[in-house]
Every structure is written in C-alpha cells, then in structure tokens.
Amino acid sequence: MSALGTTVTAIRLTVNGRPREVNLSHDMRRxxxxxxxxxxxxxxxxxxxxxxxxxxxxxxxxxxxxxCLVPALQADGSEIITPEGLAESKAGKLLAECFTECHGAQCGFCTPGMMMASAALLRQNPDPDEQAIREGLAGNLCRCTGYDMIIDAVLMAAGKGRDIW
Ligand code: FES
Ligand code: FES
Structure with missing residues (x-):
C-alpha cells in the first residue's frame, strides 16, 4: 500500500477480478x-x-x-468490484431480476449504486427486514419515484438468494 504524499506514478488494482495498472496524473486523482x-x-x-x-x-x-471520495492512490493493491463486475455475478443477476420485477430500476444514475449498496448489505445481512434495508441504502439517494419499489426489490432478492451473497 502506498502512502499519500509520496510520488507514485502507477498503482495496481484488481478490478472485477482482473489485474489492472494505472498511471496516476496526480496523487489526488479520484x-x-x-x-x-x-x-x-x-x-x-x-x-x-x-x-x-x-x-x-x-x-x-x-x-x-x-x-468520488477515495483517492485512487489509497486503493493501490486493493480489490474493487464495480457495477460491471456485480452484473456478471450470480448476486448481480438476481438483483437485476428483482429490481426489474419490482420496478426498482428507475434512473440510470442511481440504480447501479443502489445495486452495489444492496449487494453490500446482503453480504453482511442476508435476511434484512425493511428497516435494515432502509438503513443499508441510506447513503444512496433517489429523487424520482421514491424508495418503496427499491426496498421491495431488495426484500425479494433476499428471499430468493440466501446463499449467493
Ligand atoms: S458522486 Fe460520489 S457520492 Fe455522489
Ligand atoms: S433512481 Fe435515480 S432519481 Fe430515482
């Protein structure tokens, strides 16, 4: 792991299971x-x-x-899963199915982050109740049609996918 403030031109990450090397244009690149x-x-x-x-x-x-808050330099040596990686996994496929079925996939800006947060929540707590889901997704905002269909989607995914998170 590199320390902030040192001059580092390249970082190594594992992104969606694939090793990647990136040259940073400056130390605080996000x-x-x-x-x-x-x-x-x-x-x-x-x-x-x-x-x-x-x-x-x-x-x-x-x-x-x-x-947006993580300097890439701090992630040197880390493993990262993005929405693309989640989409390839069993967990991501089930979440996508449930979000679609419950009409929880709304605008394209929020939905990928909502699914990442849902996957993180279900990894920690595979059987959340509605309150736990609301708390788990509290950092993800939606300003269009509200949260109820998203909560329904996560409840459905929890019910269908107990062993895949
Ligand atoms: S873009 Fe990072 S939290 Fe909004
Ligand atoms: S899902 Fe993007 S504003 Fe609601």
Whole structure:
C-alpha cells in the first residue's frame, strides 16, 4: 500500500477480478475517475461528486465506498468490484431480476449504486427486514419515484438468494 504524499506514478488494482495498472496524473486523482476514464468502466456514475448521493458506489476490498471520495492512490493493491463486475455475478443477476420485477430500476444514475449498496448489505445481512434495508441504502439517494419499489426489490432478492451473497 502506498502512502499519500509520496510520488507514485502507477498503482495496481484488481478490478472485477482482473489485474489492472494505472498511471496516476496526480496523487489526488479520484478512484471514480480512474474507473470511468482510465479503465472505461462507466457503470460507476458521478452524481454529486461530494459523497452525498451514492451514485459512485463500488466495493473496495469488500466494503462499500463512495469512489468520488477515495483517492485512487489509497486503493493501490486493493480489490474493487464495480457495477460491471456485480452484473456478471450470480448476486448481480438476481438483483437485476428483482429490481426489474419490482420496478426498482428507475434512473440510470442511481440504480447501479443502489445495486452495489444492496449487494453490500446482503453480504453482511442476508435476511434484512425493511428497516435494515432502509438503513443499508441510506447513503444512496433517489429523487424520482421514491424508495418503496427499491426496498421491495431488495426484500425479494433476499428471499430468493440466501446463499449467493
Ligand atoms: S458522486 Fe460520489 S457520492 Fe455522489
Ligand atoms: S433512481 Fe435515480 S432519481 Fe430515482
């Protein structure tokens, strides 16, 4: 792991199971930009850019983070799962099915982050109740049709996929 402030030109990441090396243009380059611009993984969205909306959610060594707040340098040596990686997994496929069935897939900005947060929640708690889901998704904002269909989708996924998270 590299320390902030040192001069490092390249970082190594494992992204969606694949080793990647990225040259950083400066030490505070955001993980979000590395994913979207350097690696072309545009499933991770930028909403607020300030850690408030969750659109940029990814899993960093299994933990849900807002990639707009993470300097890429801090992620050196880490394993990252983006919405593209989640979509390839059994968990991601089930979440996509349930979000679709419950009409929880609404706008394209929030839904990838919602699914990342849902996967992180279900890894920690495979049998959440409605309150636990609301708390688990509290960092992910939706300003269109509300949260009820999203909560339904996560409850459905929890019911169908107990052993895949
Ligand atoms: S873009 Fe990162 S939290 Fe909104
Ligand atoms: S899902 Fe994006 S605003 Fe509601």
């Amino acid at each position: 993980l979000l930009d590395v994913l979207r611009i350097d690696l072309g993984l545009t499933g991770t969205k930028e909403g607020c850019g300030e850690g408030e909306c969750g659109a940029c959610s990814v899993l960093l060594d299994g933990k849900l983070v807002n990639s």
